[in-house]
Amino acid sequence: MAPTKQRLLGALLGVHAGDSFGAAHEFDSWYTIQKNFPPNGNIPRAITGGGPFKWSPGHATDDTDNTRAVLLAYSEVVVKATADKEQYGTEPTDTFLSISQTAGKHMLQWYSGPWPGRPDRSRPKDVGGATSAGLTLFARAARQDPRKAGAGPGRCGNGSLMRCIPTALFARDHERLVQETALISAITHNDWRCILACVAYNVMVREMVYNDVTPDTAVSKALEVLADPETSDTIVAALTVGSAAPDTSTYDANRAEVEAAIEKCRGPDFDVGVLANVGPQKAELKDGEKALPLAGNGYVLESLSLAVGALLDTKRSWEDLIVDVVRVGRDTDTNGAIAGGLVGARDGLDAIPAEWRAKLQFRDEFTKLVDQICG
Numbered sequence: 001m002a003p004t005k006q007r008l009l010g011a012l013l014g015v016h017a018g019d020s021f022g023a024a025h026e027f028d029s030w031y032t033i034q035k036n037f038p039p040n041g042n043i044p045r046a047i048t049g050g051g052p053f054k055w056s057p058g059h060a061t062d063d064t065d066n067t068r069a070v071l072l073a074y075s076e077v078v079v080k081a082t083a084d085k086e087q088y089g090t091e092p093t094d095t096f097l098s099i100s101q102t103a104g105k106h107m108l109q110w111y112s113g114p115w116p117g118r119p120d121r122s123r124p125k126d127v128g129g130a131t132s133a134g135l136t137l138f139a140r141a142a143r144q145d146p147r148k149a150g151a152g153p154g155r156c157g158n159g160s161l162m163r164c165i166p167t168a169l170f171a172r173d174h175e176r177l178v179q180e181t182a183l184i185s186a187i188t189h190n191d192w193r194c195i196l197a198c199v200a201y202n203v204m205v206r207e208m209v210y211n212d213v214t215p216d217t218a219v220s221k222a223l224e225v226l227a228d229p230e231t232s233d234t235i236v237a238a239l240t241v242g243s244a245a246p247d248t249s250t251y252d253a254n255r256a257e258v259e260a261a262i263e264k265c266r267g268p269d270f271d272v273g274v275l276a277n278v279g280p281q282k283a284e285l286k287d288g289e290k291a292l293p294l295a296g297n298g299y300v301l302e303s304l305s306l307a308v309g310a311l312l313d314t315k316r317s318w319e320d321l322i323v324d325v326v327r328v329g330r331d332t333d334t335n336g337a338i339a340g341g342l343v344g345a346r347d348g349l350d351a352i353p354a355e356w357r358a359k360l361q362f363r364d365e366f367t368k369l370v371d372q373i374c375g
Contacts, residue, residue: 006348007209008370011165012071014318014344015337016360017047017352019063019162022326022336024051026061030279030295030329040277041327045319047359051333053125058359059117062110062126063337066163068362069106070184073099074170075369096176096238099167100146100183104138107187111135117361128298130155134188146183147241150190153250157194158303160185162334164198165341168205170373177202178231179238186239189300190246192254195235197304200226200258201338204311205345215311215346219262226259261301264291265308272309273316276324298331307339311346318343318351 001009025033025043033041049057060068077098111132113121130151138149164181171177178199185198200222207218225231232251239246264270270291275283280292292302306328310321318340325339326332344352357363 001349003212003348004209005370005374006350007345008169008374009367010318010344010346010348010351011169011205011209011341012067012344012366012370013349013352013357013360013363015067015162015165015341016060016064016362016366017344017356018322018325018336018338018340019061019333020047020049020055020058020360021322021340021356022332022334023053023055023059023061024048025326025329025332026051026053028329028332030276030281030327033327033329034279043323043327045323045353047356058361060361061333062124062128062131062159063162063334064362065110065115065124066107066131066159067165067337067341068366069110070099070103070163070166071366071369072106073102074166075373076102078170078373096179097145097183099171099180100187101144103184104135104144104146104149104187108135108139108144128157128159130157131159131188134190138187145241146187147239149188150186151188153191153247155189156191156300157189157298158300158331158334158338160187160189160194161197161201161300161303162337164202165205165345168202168345169209171202171206174206175234177206178225178234182235182238190239191300192251193258194300196226196255196258197261197300199231199235200262201304201307201342204308204342208345215314216266219266219308219312223259223262226255257301258304261305262308265305265312270305270309272306272313272321272324272328275306275309276327280328292328296328296330296335298334303331303335303338306335307342310339311342314346318347319353 037043049055133151141148167180181198182195185195203222203225204218207213207221269286280295283291326336
């Protein structure tokens with residue numbers, strides 16, 4: 001398998017594997033995990049299913065389901081563009097809205113059914129509040145325009161970061177990566193912190209998969225993109241409808257928060273292994289600040305920090321890092337998914353344990369979709 005395809009599938013199935021592994025411990029605090037798996041919170045190193053929603057082993061939760069929705073959008077737009085070129089000899093004519101609108105429609109299908117692995121028309125077990133609010137607005141918006149959806153400022157959970165990785169892998173160029181990342185986040189999460197976290201994450205993934213850079217270089221590139229005025233111009237333009245531009249009054253302050261969430265992971269005192277061993281309530285940075293003040297409980301920038309911290313720990317394996325991300329507790333499926341995708345882009349498909357991959361609900365479909373998109 002070519003190195004690029006190894007990393008493509010490592011990224012996508014890394015999300016799925018981290019999600020399905022973490023699902024068994026969702027909502028459990030670090031203390032609960034320590035109590036349930038003595039000594040030292042040694043959770044089983046296997047995809048076991050279970051958890052509060054009683055998942056079967058390898059079943060997708062909302063993280064992988066919504067990643068699938070975005071991946072299907074890229075597949076459909078690419079297939080249509082290829083067919084048009086073969087039939088009419090024309091280059092692709094899709095607008096920058098095409099992918100996000102198509103992704104949103106698949107997310108609505110997940111939200112209200114039918115969806116693989118679920119009885120027809122039944123609702124998913126695990127819908128976040130911002131996701132529900134955003135999809136409701138998206139469904140009602142004229143022409144289902146993502147620029148007219150979103151749960152609004154202040155709703156800054158990790159529900160768009162968990163699903164953004166297909167854009168890193170399949171956007172046509174850097175400008176489209178920024179545009180499409182922003183729009184796909186805005187379907188449900190249009191707080192600037194969510195949008196900018198997704199952009200930074202996707203830049204890191206893109207750099208590792210296609211440019212074969214080191215994790216530290218990928219992080220530097222993400223910070224460079226965040227600081228570039230062209231990035232803010234591109235995002236604001238993408239989210240503007242007619243003369244109605246988004247409110248940018250908090251943009252710079254929120255960008256600084258995203259940058260800080262990434263920067264703190266570059267110091268030796270941010271250590272995912274320490275977080276897993278002593279717990280987020282005790283793990284501190286050198287200035288006395290807690291490494292994860294909200295204990296990994298679904299805030300987008302804490303999920304980003306956990307993922308970047310895992311990425312930069314190049315001495316440890318994909319499996320060891322994702323196990324420790326989950327051992328931190330709380331939003332274990334989503335934190336596992338976000339870190340799993342980022343470290344999967346670093347290490348490739350074969351780094352994910354074969355016995356984990358064998359259980360994944362969408363393993364074969366994701367592999368076929370990658371083949372279809374890549375030609």
